Amino acid sequence: MAHVQVVSTVFGVGCVENDEIAILDTPFPHAGAVIEATGSLDVLTRCSVRERVALQGATLLAPLGSPRAVWGVGLNYQSKAAHTGRGLPSEPILYLGAPSAVLAPDAEVAVPSGRTVEMDYEGEVAIIIGRRLYRADPEQVWPSIAGITAANDMTARDVMRATATPTLAKSFPGFNPLGASVCTVDEFADRDCIPVRTWLNDELRQDDTSAGMIFSVPDLLARISWFAALEPGDVVLTGTPAGTGQDRGSYLTPGDRIRIEVGPVLPLVTTVAAPSRDHPSAG
Structure with missing residues (x-):
């Protein structure tokens, strides 16, 4: 499994890279949806980066959405x-x-x-x-x-x-x-x-x-x-x-x-x- 640190933002799902968030080209709204569909976060390591935003001051959403349990x-x-x-x-x-x-x-x-x-x-x-x-x-x-x-x-x-x-x-x-x-x-x-x-x-x-x-x-x-x-x-x-x-x-x-x-x-x-x-x- 690749090392991944995932956040959910108003721009979409992203991976933290130093002081930036790499916003990924993925249809998933948050990490919880990724895990429910695929069983891991690995698929995100194969997504292309749409844009990069500064981590400092970024508006972060609940990374797992609303879990079922x-x-x-x-x-x-x-x-x-x-x-x-x-x-x-x-x-x-x-x-x-x-x-x-x-x-x-x-x-x-x-x-x-x-x-x-x-x-x-x-x-x-x-x-x-x-x-x-x-x-x-x-x-x-x-x-x-x-x-x-x-x-x-x-x-x-x-x-x-x-x-x-x-x-x-x-x-x-x-x-x-x-x-x-x-x-x-x-x-x-x-x-x-x-x-x-x-x-x-x-x-x-x-x-x-x-x-x-x-x-x-x-x-x-x-x-x-x-x-x-x-x-x-x-x-x-x-x-x-x-x-x-x-x-x-x-x-x-x-x-x-x-x-x-x-x-x-x-x-x-x-x-x-x-x-x-x-x-x-x-x-």
């Missing part, structure tokens, strides 16, 4: 378990998030008015499926992964306590920023030690690697596949390390800026906007 896992880092004092789970704590929660890079997410006062960030490594996984063994997982990106798996902690339902606490519009780019696995120096860092208003809050996961990427995806088929384009969020607002007893407020970095993936930046009532659950 977004899986998540709770308590999957040793550091998070140690901070909470909870025992290590013997099985992954899994949930499905609403695809409508996906947000583009450099966008704003509003506090859901009347629904939460404990809006929190969670920097995570997001895995994009390239080949169908069903009843898979762990060694089958890495060859079936099409790409990796950054995720901010935002959570309304008070909604989580009140409902005991992660899907509800994480599915408000804009609560799942993804991006800014999608990298092939070969872009990472060590696929079993992927760094994830989160800054809140330029203060480093989370700093860990996937080596600190309780259930590794191959183990986690294989376990999901024992019960549900993972299809090309599906996204698996792999958990968050210690350092969230929950760990500090402080939550997001309007004006806060969250920046998440996952290895060579372009930084995923999200800003918290004023409270909004523009969704059906607003009271």
